[in-house]
Amino acid sequence: MENENQEEIGVSVTESDGHTFVLKQVRDSYDFTHIIRKELGRGGQGMVCLTEDKNFVVKFALDSKGNIIGKEKDADSFKRNDAAFKAIALKPFPDRLHLARPVARLADYSGYVMRLMGDMTSFSELVPIDNEDIKRMASDGGHRRRFLLLSKLAGLLAKLHGAGMVYCDISANNVFVTKSAESETQNVWLIDADNVFIPGEDLDKLVFTPRYAAPELIGKPPKPCSHASDCYSFAVLAFESLAALHPFKGNKAEGEDSGDDWDASVQGNDGTKSSFSEPDAFPEYSGKIPWVEDTEDDSNHTENGLPRQNFLTDETFRLFNATFSEEGRKSPKMRPTAVLWARAFSHSYAKSVRCPDCGMSFVFDEAQNCCPWCEKKLPPLLTLSLHDEVVFAHEASFKKDCEGEWISLPEFLFEPFSVDTCFRPLIKLRTVEKSGRALEFVSSLESGGEHLFFISTEKGEEKIGARYTLFLQGGTYELRYENRQTGIQRTFSLSVKESFE
Incomplete structure (x- = not known):
C-alpha cells in the first residue's frame, strides 16, 4: 500500500488542443529527466515549477490562453521560443548576478531549466493580502527582513541597470527569496531571464504585470520598458509588501473591481500577449490618480493598510513620493534610481528594532518609548x-x-x-x-x-x-x-x- 502522506508530484496542464493532464516529468536538451513536484508561480508568460532537485526549477512558456506549448502540436511557437531561449546565453550579464538563467532547454515543451539556490520561495509569500498574512509577519521576519530583502533586490536591479539591461517584469512572482526567516544568509534572486532586454536592441520589448506596471507601459501608445519603469515596479512591490496595500488603492479607487488578471504578465508587440483590460477601468493601475500618501492631493488617501509611520522613514517616503507623485508618474526620468532605493532600505534595515513581546519590527524613532504595534515598553x-x-x-x-x-x-x-x-x-x-x-x-x-x-x-x-x-x-x-x-x-x-x- 502506498504511503497516504507521500507528497503528490506533477502539475495540471492544458495543451493547445484542450487536452488536460497531470505532467509529472520532462526531459531537457541533455536528455536529463526532471521530476515535477509542484507549481511555484504563474504569470501570463509562463509557469515555474519546483523539481525533485531543490536546486533546479523548470519554466514552461504558456500561450495567450495559458496553455503549455508542445514541440509537436505547436511547432512554430516552439521553434520561435526555443531560439529566444538560446539567445539568452549570449547576453552580457554581469558576473555573480543573482538571475536564474537557462542551463538547459526542454526537449518536448517550450521552456527551460533554471538553477536556483535551494530552499527559496516566491516573494509573493511576503506580500500580505489579508489579516492572517499580517499576523504571520511577526514570525516571517517582519519589516526588518523585508527592508533587507528589498535593499538586496534594488541592488540586484542596480547591477543589471549598470550593465545596460532592463528586467521589464518586476513582480512578486518573479522574485525569489530565502524561504526561512531564521536563515543567517538572506538571498534574493530574479527568475525569468527571458524578460531581460537591452534598450536600443530589443526595441519592441514590452513585458509587464499590470499590477506593478509603470503608467507609460500601459499608455496609448505604450512605451518600451526602461530602467525607470523597472524602478516604478520595484516601488509598487516594496510599498505593497510593507504596507499590505497597493500604493494607489485608496478611497478614490475603492469600489473598482481590479480583477485577478491584473496579477498576470502581459507581453506585447510580438502578437502573443497583446490584449489586456483597459487601464482606465482600473484607476489604481492607470497612473491617473494620486497615490495614497500624495502630499499635493489627498483625494485617494486611505487609512487602510499598515500604519505608515511604523515603516516609512523620511528617506524612503521621499523616494516613494518622487516615484508615485504626478511628476513621477508622468516623467520617468524624475524617478529615483535602483541604487537610491538600495541605500534607503539598507538604512531602514539598520534602524529596525524587533519587539520581544509581539514579534513585530519597526523603524526606531528616538521619540518612542514603546512598541508602536503592541504599545509594550521598548x-x-x-x-x-x-x-x-x-x-x-x-x-x-x-x-x-x-x-x-x-x-x-x-x-x-x-x-x-x-x-x-x-x-x-x-x-x-x-x-x-x-x-x-x-x-x-x-x-x-x-x-x-x-x-x-x-x-x-x-x-x-x-x-x-x-x-x-x-x-x-x-x-x-x-x-x-x-x-x-x-x-x-x-x-x-x-x-x-x-x-x-
Missing part, C-alpha cells in the same frame, strides 16, 4: 549615532550567564555605499553578562586587515583586536572606525539604553 537597545543621528539600532538582551545573539555591523555604516559589499559585516558584537554587563566585539575575517576599530574608555582609546570585551559603566562610548588604505574615518557614539520612560 526592550534595551544598542544604538550607534553619527553626527547626533541614530544610524543603527538593535534590541539587546542581558541575561545572567547567557550570551546574546551576534549583531553584525555592516559595511555601509562605515564606508561609501556599494551595492556589491554593503551588507558585508566589518565587525560583530553581542551582549554578555558574567562578572558584569559587557559588550563583546569580534572583528570579521571578511573585512580584511585594513578596517580598524577603536573604543574610547576611561583608560583612553583602545584598539579592538580580534576579540575585545567592553565592560559597561553606563553612558556613551566613542567607537572610531578607520580604513587604513583609504584614510576614511568615522566616529560614532555607542550606547546601550535599558530604560524608556
Whole structure:
C-alpha cells in the first residue's frame, strides 16, 4: 500500500488542443529527466515549477490562453521560443548576478531549466493580502527582513541597470527569496531571464504585470520598458509588501473591481500577449490618480493598510513620493534610481528594532518609548549615532550567564555605499553578562586587515583586536572606525539604553 502522506508530484496542464493532464516529468536538451513536484508561480508568460532537485526549477512558456506549448502540436511557437531561449546565453550579464538563467532547454515543451539556490520561495509569500498574512509577519521576519530583502533586490536591479539591461517584469512572482526567516544568509534572486532586454536592441520589448506596471507601459501608445519603469515596479512591490496595500488603492479607487488578471504578465508587440483590460477601468493601475500618501492631493488617501509611520522613514517616503507623485508618474526620468532605493532600505534595515513581546519590527524613532504595534515598553537597545543621528539600532538582551545573539555591523555604516559589499559585516558584537554587563566585539575575517576599530574608555582609546570585551559603566562610548588604505574615518557614539520612560 502506498504511503497516504507521500507528497503528490506533477502539475495540471492544458495543451493547445484542450487536452488536460497531470505532467509529472520532462526531459531537457541533455536528455536529463526532471521530476515535477509542484507549481511555484504563474504569470501570463509562463509557469515555474519546483523539481525533485531543490536546486533546479523548470519554466514552461504558456500561450495567450495559458496553455503549455508542445514541440509537436505547436511547432512554430516552439521553434520561435526555443531560439529566444538560446539567445539568452549570449547576453552580457554581469558576473555573480543573482538571475536564474537557462542551463538547459526542454526537449518536448517550450521552456527551460533554471538553477536556483535551494530552499527559496516566491516573494509573493511576503506580500500580505489579508489579516492572517499580517499576523504571520511577526514570525516571517517582519519589516526588518523585508527592508533587507528589498535593499538586496534594488541592488540586484542596480547591477543589471549598470550593465545596460532592463528586467521589464518586476513582480512578486518573479522574485525569489530565502524561504526561512531564521536563515543567517538572506538571498534574493530574479527568475525569468527571458524578460531581460537591452534598450536600443530589443526595441519592441514590452513585458509587464499590470499590477506593478509603470503608467507609460500601459499608455496609448505604450512605451518600451526602461530602467525607470523597472524602478516604478520595484516601488509598487516594496510599498505593497510593507504596507499590505497597493500604493494607489485608496478611497478614490475603492469600489473598482481590479480583477485577478491584473496579477498576470502581459507581453506585447510580438502578437502573443497583446490584449489586456483597459487601464482606465482600473484607476489604481492607470497612473491617473494620486497615490495614497500624495502630499499635493489627498483625494485617494486611505487609512487602510499598515500604519505608515511604523515603516516609512523620511528617506524612503521621499523616494516613494518622487516615484508615485504626478511628476513621477508622468516623467520617468524624475524617478529615483535602483541604487537610491538600495541605500534607503539598507538604512531602514539598520534602524529596525524587533519587539520581544509581539514579534513585530519597526523603524526606531528616538521619540518612542514603546512598541508602536503592541504599545509594550521598548526592550534595551544598542544604538550607534553619527553626527547626533541614530544610524543603527538593535534590541539587546542581558541575561545572567547567557550570551546574546551576534549583531553584525555592516559595511555601509562605515564606508561609501556599494551595492556589491554593503551588507558585508566589518565587525560583530553581542551582549554578555558574567562578572558584569559587557559588550563583546569580534572583528570579521571578511573585512580584511585594513578596517580598524577603536573604543574610547576611561583608560583612553583602545584598539579592538580580534576579540575585545567592553565592560559597561553606563553612558556613551566613542567607537572610531578607520580604513587604513583609504584614510576614511568615522566616529560614532555607542550606547546601550535599558530604560524608556
